[in-house]
Amino acid sequence: MNGTEPLAAAYTWPTADPACVPFAVYTDPAIFAAEQERIFCGPVWHYLGLEAEIPKPGDFVSTYVGTLPVVLNRTEDGRVAAFVNRCAHRGAIVTRPTRGNCATHVCIYHQWTYDHDGNLAGVPYRHGLGGVGGFPADFDPRAHGLRKLRVAVHCGIVFGTLAEAGPSLAEFLGKPVLDRLARLFSRPVAVLGYQRQHVRGNWKLMVENVKDAYHGGLLHAFNSKFGFFRSTQKGEVTVAGGGVHSILTTFGTTGEQDTGSALQNVQTYRPALTLEDSSMLRHIEEFDDGIATSIVSVFPSFLLLHASNFPVFRHVRPKATGEFEMVWTYIGYADDSEEMRDLRLRQANLVGPAGYISIEDAEAVELVQRAIEGERSDALGIVALGGRGTDSQGHLVTEAAIRGFWQGYRKLMGFPVAA
Amino acid sequence: MQTTAPRSSAANDEIPFEQRWRVADLNDRYVRCLDDNALEEWPRFFTEDGVYKIVPRENFDAGLPGALLLFDSNAMRRDRVLCVREVNIYRIHVARHYLGGTAIARLPDGGFAVRANFLVVHSDGEGRSSLFAAGEYRDHIVCEGAELRFREKVVILDSFTVPGQLAEPL
Numbered sequence: 001m002n003g004t005e006p007l008a009a010a011y012t013w014p015t016a017d018p019a020c021v022p023f024a025v026y027t028d029p030a031i032f033a034a035e036q037e038r039i040f041c042g043p044v045w046h047y048l049g050l051e052a053e054i055p056k057p058g059d060f061v062s063t064y065v066g067t068l069p070v071v072l073n074r075t076e077d078g079r080v081a082a083f084v085n086r087c088a089h090r091g092a093i094v095t096r097p098t099r100g101n102c103a104t105h106v107c108i109y110h111q112w113t114y115d116h117d118g119n120l121a122g123v124p125y126r127h128g129l130g131g132v133g134g135f136p137a138d139f140d141p142r143a144h145g146l147r148k149l150r151v152a153v154h155c156g157i158v159f160g161t162l163a164e165a166g167p168s169l170a171e172f173l174g175k176p177v178l179d180r181l182a183r184l185f186s187r188p189v190a191v192l193g194y195q196r197q198h199v200r201g202n203w204k205l206m207v208e209n210v211k212d213a214y215h216g217g218l219l220h221a222f223n224s225k226f227g228f229f230r231s232t233q234k235g236e237v238t239v240a241g242g243g244v245h246s247i248l249t250t251f252g253t254t255g256e257q258d259t260g261s262a263l264q265n266v267q268t269y270r271p272a273l274t275l276e277d278s279s280m281l282r283h284i285e286e287f288d289d290g291i292a293t294s295i296v297s298v299f300p301s302f303l304l305l306h307a308s309n310f311p312v313f314r315h316v317r318p319k320a321t322g323e324f325e326m327v328w329t330y331i332g333y334a335d336d337s338e339e340m341r342d343l344r345l346r347q348a349n350l351v352g353p354a355g356y357i358s359i360e361d362a363e364a365v366e367l368v369q370r371a372i373e374g375e376r377s378d379a380l381g382i383v384a385l386g387g388r389g390t391d392s393q394g395h396l397v398t399e400a401a402i403r404g405f406w407q408g409y410r411k412l413m414g415f416p417v418a419a
Numbered sequence: 420m421q422t423t424a425p426r427s428s429a430a431n432d433e434i435p436f437e438q439r440w441r442v443a444d445l446n447d448r449y450v451r452c453l454d455d456n457a458l459e460e461w462p463r464f465f466t467e468d469g470v471y472k473i474v475p476r477e478n479f480d481a482g483l484p485g486a487l488l489l490f491d492s493n494a495m496r497r498d499r500v501l502c503v504r505e506v507n508i509y510r511i512h513v514a515r516h517y518l519g520g521t522a523i524a525r526l527p528d529g530g531f532a533v534r535a536n537f538l539v540v541h542s543d544g545e546g547r548s549s550l551f552a553a554g555e556y557r558d559h560i561v562c563e564g565a566e567l568r569f570r571e572k573v574v575i576l577d578s579f580t581v582p583g584q585l586a587e588p589l
Contacts, residue, residue, distance in 0.1 A: 098477065193478040193485015196580040221506045273501065277494035325580060330485045345489055354473065354487045354585040360508045362584045 006414040007034065013417045014380060018243075018406035019388040019399075022380045023372040026202035031413075032321045038413050039300050040066025040318075043166025045152065045159040045173070047302035047315055048072045048082055050329070052156060052189050058101045058116065064317045065162065070149065071095050071105070072158060073116040080153060082160045083118030083146035094146070118146035154178060155185035173298065176240040180247055180296050183287065184304070184311055188334040192344060195328040197353035201365035203301060203318040204409075206326060209361050210295060210303045210314070211246045211401035213237055214385050219364055222356040225273045226281070233292075235396040243390050243404030244299035244412075250292045250396070280346040283308045284339075297401065299408065309340065310347035322369050328352050434523050434531075442523050442531050442560060445567045450516035450537070453588060458503060461588055462496035466563060470571040471496065473589060475579030476554070487576065487585060499588065509586040512541040514551065516589075530561035530570065537574075539589060541582075552589055553578045 011031070014020055025031055040046065046065045053061050054074040061072050062085065069085040071094075087094050087107040094107045094114065104121060105114045113122035120141040128134025149160035152169035159169050170178060199206065209215070213235070217224050235250040275281070286309065296304040301316035313329040328351070332344045351358045372379070383406075386398025390407050393400050410417065434442075445464070452460045465471060473487040490496050520536040534557055541551040559571040574589045 099481070191483065193475070193483040194579075195475060195485070195487055196477075197584065198580045198582050200583070219508070221508070222502060225506055273505065275498045275501075277492050277498055279492075279495070341484075345484055345486065348485060349488055349490075352487060353581040353583070356502055356507065359584045359586060363509055366510075366583065 006416050009416055010377075011415050013410050013415045014378070016417060016419065017388040018390065018403045018410065019384040020380045020382055021406055022378070023375045024377055025409075026205060026369065027321055027373055027375070029321055032318070034413060035318070036066045036068075039409075040068065041162045042412060043161070043163040044300060044412070045161050045167075045169050046300070047298065047313070048149075048151065048158045048160045050156055050189065050191065050313075050331070051080065051153060051158060052191055052331075052334075053099070054080065056101060058103060059099075060095065060102065060105075060116070061099045062095060062097070063315070065149070065160065066318055068162075069093060070160070072151075072160070075116040080151050080158050081117045082149040082151050082158075083114070084149070084162075086146070087112055088120060088144040088146060114146055118148050120145045155182050156189060157181060157185070172241065174241045174245065176238050176247055177245050177296060177298060180294055181304070183289070183291075183294075184306055189331045190334045190336070192330040192332050192341075192348070194330070195348075195352040195354075196325060197328075197362060198323070198325050199362045199365055200322055201324065201362075201369040202321055203316045203324040204405075205365040205368055206316050206324060206361070207297060207301060207303070208383075208402050208405065209365060210297045210305075211248070211405055212399065213248050213396035213401070214399055215364070216396075219360045220357050222350075226275060233396070235293075236392070236394045237396060237398055237401050238392045239390050239401055239404040240392075241299060242408055244408030246297045246401035246404060248293070248295040248396065248401065251290050252292060280343075280349050281308075282343060284343060297405075299405070305351060307350075308347060309343050310351065312348075312351055322373065434525060438531075439523055441567055442533055443521050445560060445569075446518055446521070446533070446535055446556065446558070449569075450518060454515055458500045458587065461500060462493040465493055465496065465569045465572070466561065467493050469493070469569050470573075471569070471588070472572075473574040473576055473585070476575055476577045477579055479575050487581070488588075496588075503586050507586055509584050510541070511544040512551075514587065515540045515542075526559070528561065530559060531567075533558040533560055537589070549582070550578070551582055552576060552585075554589070 014022060048063055049061045049072045054072060057074050057076045059074045063070050063072060070082055071085045072082045075081050085094050089110055089112045092107055092109045095105045111124050115121045123141060125133060126135050149162055151158055151160045154169060233250050234252055238247040240246060294306040303314040305312050311331050315327045317325045319325060330348055332341055350356050383399040383402045386393055386400050390400055390404040449464050468491060470491045472489045475487060478485050517538040518535050522534045524532045526532050534555060536555055539552040540548050542548040554574060554576045557573040557575060558569055560567050561570045
């Protein structure tokens with residue numbers, strides 16, 4: 001498969017518009033395998049990490065591109081470089097720690113040694129031992145390096161791609177995403193910590209969740225009961241990158257008490273509760289552009305949530321059709337005052353696998369996966385809130401960003417589309 | 420992060436048996452409270468401004484301050500209980516904590532530095548059990564009148580890839 005030929009007719013998308021989603025995309029192992037080839041090894045840029053995580057020469061962090069293990073490095077001369085973490089000799093994982101610093105990457109199995117770019121720098125007994133053995137005379141170490149990714153950096157965020165051709169990073173992200181990421185990276189950032197969770201669901205259900213402006217005030221009762229976010233708040237959905245990326249934005253102050261008649265029978269809009277200690281809801285103004293919340297989704301699996309004073313990245317790592325891991329990277333700024341850092345650490349209570357406004361997402365995703373496993377092959381779901389198109393919309397009562405994802409996804413995957 | 424935690428169980432020998440028993444009993448009652456789902460009692464195990472935090476092992480090892488949960492008042496702990504009861508939605512389950520390997524050392528303030536291993540098993544609505552969490556408590560316990568309470572309870576989570584979500588305290 002080279003990513004251009006269509007999938008078999010059995011995978012024909014049931015509707016011309018992307019407002020219907022066949023459940024098979026979440027459960028079919030053949031589709032999962034095709035995603036690895038066409039998306040994760042395709043003409044797409046993938047989040048690898050932050051420059052702030054690898055400040056010194058020799059620093060590295062381990063990550064994944066789809067299911068492929070990848071290491072992001074700071075080279076001796078200060079560049080960033082990335083390789084697939086699989087020895088060119090027998091295919092073993094070369095670098096075992098999640099993060100660290102090393103002079104060279106050495107495979108434990110037969111001590112094949114690589115530099116930070118992934119070039120093969122040493123092969124034990126290459127010329128034999130005591131005149132016997134050794135690799136053939138035509139063995140060329142330059143042809144047996146680790147598989148390298150092309151890397152590119154935007155504002156300290158490192159992306160990589162396994163495709164030899166395709167759009168530049170700037171072309172891939174597009175101006176709306178470039179600008180919103182640049183807003184966050186106006187000053188040097190510092191990592192405050194990581195959180196991880198394992199979810200028994202397909203990775204795309206999580207990406208859709210982040211593009212879903214519908215559920216915020218409904219599933220996450222904390223939002224409505226304590227007035228943090230609701231669908232009636234002024235906001236907009238920007239569909240970018242030809243559909244695949246999106247930015248959900250809310251403006252102005254939070255906590256407006258407008259439940260509206262349409263919501264009076266909705267369970268999560270019962271009379272508000274109050275927190276005894278609201279220290280984590282304190283907000284210190286850092287930007288003067290009126291944006292209250294930014295939720296950016298970069299195709300396929302890199303997500304930014306920036307609300308109040310907590311910016312956090314999420315990286316969704318597919319493991320199998322019904323299984324993914326999500327890594328949350330919490331950041332602040334290198335020049336944060338102690339007061340600001342304390343506030344950011346408190347606001348981390350709001351998000352992550354234990355967070356007040358995000359705890360339900362994994363449960364919702366798992367409920368979907370449990371119910372659709374073993375469904376009929378023609379069963380499908382519907383995402384038609386706000387129409388069937390993929391244009392940006394000046395409100396949050398829409399699933400346009402989800403439809404944009406499926407429009408871009410089925411094209412990249414080569415799904416035939418019903419007339 | 421606490422630096423006064425005892426390094427080995429040898430520290431136990433310096434503590435009179437009755438005090439050792441009272442300290443170990445505090446953690447026994449603490450997990451009994453959680454496993455009985457008596458969460459409304461949970462804040463009372465702490466001093467008013469006691470610190471409770473759940474720290475992923477990878478952050479602890481890297482010296483990063485980020486926690487999964489950070490509460491430094493009983494008001495914050497009562498808020499958590501309110502949300503677990505009334506607001507948040509999570510996997511239906513029953514929890515069981517298993518403690519072991521307790522090590523106790525005396526602190527200059529008259530309190531105790533305690534380490535204890537824990538395992539938490541969750542059983543779901545269809546009767547399937549699985550390991551939910553593994554890690555270590557690092558506690559700073561003080562006497563308030565006749566009661567022992569946590570001035571600090573740091574939950575170091577070895578199993579820092581959380582299965583699903585983490586709603587109730589560990």
